[in-house]
Amino acid sequence: MAYSFSHMVHSMHAKDVKLLMKQSSGKDMISFAGGMPNNDLFPLKEIEDIFHALPPDLKKLCFQYGPTAGYPPLIKALKSYLEKKSLPVEENKILITTGSLQAISIITQEFVNKGDIILTEKPCFVGALTVFETYGAKIIGIPVDENGIVIDELKAVLKKLPKKPKFLYVTPNFHNPAGIIYSLERKNELLETLAGKGILLLEDDAYSDLYFEQGDKHFKLPMKALNKSDVDVIYTGSFSKILGPGFRLGYMLASPDIFDKAETIKQALDACTSNFCQILAQQFLAQGALENYLVFLRKEYRMRKDLMIQSLEKHMPEGVDWHEPKGGFYIWVKLPAGIRSKNVFRESVKKGVVFVTGRTFDPKGKGDRFLRLSFANVPKNEIDKGIGILAEALKKTMTKRDKFNTIS
Numbered sequence: 459m460a461y462s463f464s465h466m467v468h469s470m471h472a473k474d475v476k477l478l479m480k481q482s483s484g485k486d487m488i489s490f491a492g493g494m495p496n497n498d499l500f501p502l503k504e505i506e507d508i509f510h511a512l513p514p515d516l517k518k519l520c521f522q523y524g525p526t527a528g529y530p531p532l533i534k535a536l537k538s539y540l541e542k543k544s545l546p547v548e549e550n551k552i553l554i555t556t557g558s559l560q561a562i563s564i565i566t567q568e569f570v571n572k573g574d575i576i577l578t579e580k581p582c583f584v585g586a587l588t589v590f591e592t593y594g595a596k597i598i599g600i601p602v603d604e605n606g607i608v609i610d611e612l613k614a615v616l617k618k619l620p621k622k623p624k625f626l627y628v629t630p631n632f633h634n635p636a637g638i639i640y641s642l643e644r645k646n647e648l649l650e651t652l653a654g655k656g657i658l659l660l661e662d663d664a665y666s667d668l669y670f671e672q673g674d675k676h677f678k679l680p681m682k683a684l685n686k687s688d689v690d691v692i693y694t695g696s697f698s699k700i701l702g703p704g705f706r707l708g709y710m711l712a713s714p715d716i717f718d719k720a721e722t723i724k725q726a727l728d729a730c731t732s733n734f735c736q737i738l739a740q741q742f743l744a745q746g747a748l749e750n751y752l753v754f755l756r757k758e759y760r761m762r763k764d765l766m767i768q769s770l771e772k773h774m775p776e777g778v779d780w781h782e783p784k785g786g787f788y789i790w791v792k793l794p795a796g797i798r799s800k801n802v803f804r805e806s807v808k809k810g811v812v813f814v815t816g817r818t819f820d821p822k823g824k825g826d827r828f829l830r831l832s833f834a835n836v837p838k839n840e841i842d843k844g845i846g847i848l849a850e851a852l853k854k855t856m857t858k859r860d861k862f863n864t865i866s
């Protein structure tokens with residue numbers, strides 16, 4: 459266990475995250491920035507009914523502290539939920555966390571000292587980058603292609619490194635921001651590459667329930683479930699995308715040794731996650747309400763994704779590329795050569811459309827040829843208008859580039 463807060467280090471991505479949170483909820487804007495569900499999708503009635511129906515003793519318990527590891531009935535409900543994902547719950551332990559970002563933060567605190575190396579994907583979830591930077595890690599990004607992290611690049615980096623990285627952080631299912639899902643083959647190759655190297659794998663699985671087609675369900679098998687070698691995999695999950703981020707509920711599944719230290723760190727951070735939220739979520743799971751809600755969400759997000767893909771096809775100029783996601787929240791758009799997403803943003807925000815620039819997700823804060831569009835948060839009837847405005851902003855940026863090129 460490593461790091462004290464007094465040594466915390468500046469994070470270059472923290473500013474991006476603050477801006478992102480602000481833009482995501484900006485009024486009078488069409489926002490493709492928000493990586494969160496639309497407010498109209500939340501299960502208000504179900505949660506209201508659950509609270510009303512709680513016996514008085516449980517209502518009182520909602521207001522109370524609870525065990526650091528989590529509310530025991532929620533841990534039990536999670537066990538069977540994770541077992542259905544083929545995860546090895548018996549030989550591991552569950553820690554309920556205040557959002558899965560807290561789980562990522564705890565693992566970083568447990569293993570990382572200033573100057574230690576963390577490997578990530580490139581691009582990478584910016585919340586995790588901020589955590590790693592805050593603890594003073596040296597972050598090395600490995601590119602992803604449409605099937606996952608590029609194994610040859612990973613091997614080349616591993617060969618060159620001056621010291622062993624503390625862990626590799628990956629989001630194999632419905633990646634934020636790249637929108638991809640790892641192929642089964644790539645997941646196995648990754649596990650084989652790490653086998654015997656003593657490098658932890660931190661597997662972030664915040665989106666795997668949000669596939670669009672029933673037939674794609676099998677893709678999302680976690681690596682922690684596939685792992686037959688000696689790779690130590692720490693698995694994290696979240697209720698944020700399947701119930702609501704306001705619950706601030708996440709969890710980790712880790713070996714008993716890793717769990718023990720993580721529990722101590724959590725105790726020092728916030729003693730326990732809100733009992734209120736844990737009890738409501740446990741009832742939601744126990745009543746079988748989650749599955750019905752997921753069926754509804756998958757349909758909603760699929761419609762939004764379809765609308766966005768249609769609009770991109772309709773409005774975007776030649777030379778713009780994207781990968782159609784099979785689940786999750788995001789479309790990762792590649793701009794024509796020489797166009798920076800920062801400049802497109804400058805034009806589109808003037809017309810009331812926001813998104814997140816590619817460099818936000820680059821461990822080095824560079825690579826700005828991409829932009830991330832989220833279809834989860836935007837009302838369906840604004841998608842086509844918003845993509846139309848974005849396409850105009852892009853065309854304007856391209857004209858400026860061409861003019862500049864002619865002059866110079």
Ligand SMILES: Cc1ncc(COP(=O)(O)O)c(C=O)c1O
Pocket residue numbers: 493556557558559560583585629634662664695696697698703706707708
């Ligand atoms: C890949 C990924 N992991 C983790 C999180 C954090 O979720 P939570 O709200 O559970 O902290 C997010 C949120 O956007 C995410 O995209």
